[in-house]
Amino acid sequence: MRLNSVDEIRVRKWWVLANISVGTFMSTLDGSIANVALPTISQNLHVALHMVQWVVTAYLLTISAVLPLVGRLADMWGRGRLYNIGFLVFALGSAMCSLSPSIGALIAFRILQALGAALLMANSQALVVTTFPPEQRGRAFGITGSMVSLGMLTGPSIGGILIGYLGWQSIFWVNIPIGIAGFVLGLFLLPKHKGSGSAKDFDYAGSVLFIVGIVGLLYTISNGETWAWGSAKTVVGLILATVILIAFGFRERLARSPMIDFSLYRNWTLSTASLAAILTFVSLFSITTLMPFYLEDVLHASPQLTGLTMMANPLAMAVVAPLSGWMSDKIGPYILTTGGLLLNALGFVLLNLLSPSVAIWVVGFHLAIFGVGQGMFQSPNNSSIMAAAPRSKVGLVGGLNALIRNIGMVIGISLSVSAFSIRLHTITGKVFAGVPANLSTGVFMSALHTVFWIAAGICVAGAVSSGLRFGAPTKIVGKAL
Numbered sequence: 001m002r003l004n005s006v007d008e009i010r011v012r013k014w015w016v017l018a019n020i021s022v023g024t025f026m027s028t029l030d031g032s033i034a035n036v037a038l039p040t041i042s043q044n045l046h047v048a049l050h051m052v053q054w055v056v057t058a059y060l061l062t063i064s065a066v067l068p069l070v071g072r073l074a075d076m077w078g079r080g081r082l083y084n085i086g087f088l089v090f091a092l093g094s095a096m097c098s099l100s101p102s103i104g105a106l107i108a109f110r111i112l113q114a115l116g117a118a119l120l121m122a123n124s125q126a127l128v129v130t131t132f133p134p135e136q137r138g139r140a141f142g143i144t145g146s147m148v149s150l151g152m153l154t155g156p157s158i159g160g161i162l163i164g165y166l167g168w169q170s171i172f173w174v175n176i177p178i179g180i181a182g183f184v185l186g187l188f189l190l191p192k193h194k195g196s197g198s199a200k201d202f203d204y205a206g207s208v209l210f211i212v213g214i215v216g217l218l219y220t221i222s223n224g225e226t227w228a229w230g231s232a233k234t235v236v237g238l239i240l241a242t243v244i245l246i247a248f249g250f251r252e253r254l255a256r257s258p259m260i261d262f263s264l265y266r267n268w269t270l271s272t273a274s275l276a277a278i279l280t281f282v283s284l285f286s287i288t289t290l291m292p293f294y295l296e297d298v299l300h301a302s303p304q305l306t307g308l309t310m311m312a313n314p315l316a317m318a319v320v321a322p323l324s325g326w327m328s329d330k331i332g333p334y335i336l337t338t339g340g341l342l343l344n345a346l347g348f349v350l351l352n353l354l355s356p357s358v359a360i361w362v363v364g365f366h367l368a369i370f371g372v373g374q375g376m377f378q379s380p381n382n383s384s385i386m387a388a389a390p391r392s393k394v395g396l397v398g399g400l401n402a403l404i405r406n407i408g409m410v411i412g413i414s415l416s417v418s419a420f421s422i423r424l425h426t427i428t429g430k431v432f433a434g435v436p437a438n439l440s441t442g443v444f445m446s447a448l449h450t451v452f453w454i455a456a457g458i459c460v461a462g463a464v465s466s467g468l469r470f471g472a473p474t475k476i477v478g479k480a481l
Contacts, residue, residue: 012189013131017140019189020127021147022182023087023120026175028151030094030113033159033171034059040168047103058107061218062114063121064406065211070122071399072259076202079123079130079394080190084183086119091179098172116179122399129386129394130191135329137387142325142379146318160307203259206251210259213244218407221414225421260400261393270388270397272469273337273381274404279462280341280377281408283348283455284370286416287313294448295363298356298441305360312364316371317378325379333380337466340376345459347373348452356441377466384469416451423447
């Protein structure tokens with residue numbers, strides 16, 4: 001039986017979501033796989049770990065630098081087109097990474113791969129907004145949120161198997177068939193309509209200022225603990241980056257077609273939801289950074305058991321995110337987002353009750369609390385942010401939302417390690433860079449508790465920001481496809 005035009009549209013939007021989910025899963029999977037491969041890459045290419053870390057750092061910095069640019073270009077040239085190009089660029093970057101003969105070549109091709117990932121990340125949320133009606137966006141964002149969790153969940157296990165049997169190059173080869181399949185499907189599924197604007201409207205000067213400023217800021221923050229926060233190198237780096245970003249802000253106020261329209265954040269819902277988002281990622285990445293050390297150094301868990309225990313967080317999120325997205329379509333985002341952050345705050349308080357002799361499954365249960373809390377928060381919050389965006393700028397807002405996530409991750413890692421080291425210095429009188437080995441259990445737990453109390457406070461601040469949007473008018477950006 002042939003579908004009528006209305007039924008075709010209804011069916012097509014779910015196929016579009018499937019294509020978006022493929023890109024979301026691929027880019028998330030690659031990030032978690034790459035982390036697992038670093039020791040093997042270090043051995044095979046004969047480079048030190050501090051150098052091979054740039055395989056991850058260069059990827060993250062590149063995405064952060066170009067996300068707003070990609071969002072602006074998508075609004076000008078068409079979101080579906082750029083999203084589909086992202087599949088090809090990502091697949092090409094992956095192929096070149098697998099063929100890299102040196103660490104320099106690998107880092108360079110990871111930058112190319114990051115450009116493809118940015119094309120996917122910046123446009124996925126905008127495509128959901130323009131494809132689904134307001135009453136179904138929460139459900140759609142819940143599904144994409146599950147893809148993020150599944151990428152995080154399967155990355156370490158798939159990566160370990162591939163590296164063990166086929167070598168580190170295989171973690172990049174696995175992206176190629178996924179990228180090609182996503183591109184081919186996108187040719188038939190994704191919207192073809194053009195954006196508004198032309199190349200002469202693009203803010204080139206602002207783009208240069210933003211890239212230099214944000215890369216300088218995040219690079220300095222990432223190295224602050226290694227260089228020492230009070231060192232001349234760190235202070236000068238922070239000052240220069242701040243000055244450049246202030247100059248970027250002035251430039252955007254004067255530009256005819258600004259790369260980032262700061263007037264968007266006059267929208268109360270958009271500004272409070274964005275602040276809540278960055279605070280939640282800052283807090284949660286203290287778990288990602290420090291919990292493996294607790295599991296292996298204090299509880300003496302094997303790396304395999306540590307990986308399985310850490311999976312409790314993304315597994316719980318993968319289950320909860322679609323449900324919370326569906327519920328937000330029915331009851332709105334406010335209760336879910338604020339409640340999710342308060343649950344995360346409770347989770348950090350409970351982590352402070354863990355002892356050096358607790359059972360591994362208890363730790364997994366505690367980590368699952370964060371998966372539930374993040375699953376409650378993420379999908380409704382994304383839906384709320386994108387619903388508040390003007391239709392002509394949903395690509396830009398989607399890119400900014402992804403940028404917020406990346407900045408929160410960088411700050412969270414740096415803040416947690418710094419707070420840990422400062423507490424160690426207070427207790428022992430010694431200066432440590434990072435998380436040292438062979439600490440006494442009591443000293444380690446005291447420093448770890450300090451980090452978790454700080455993270456709990458950040459979650460509460462995020463919950464307050466989330467709650468402040470209650471009662472604010474929600475701007476509907478127009479009809480979907």
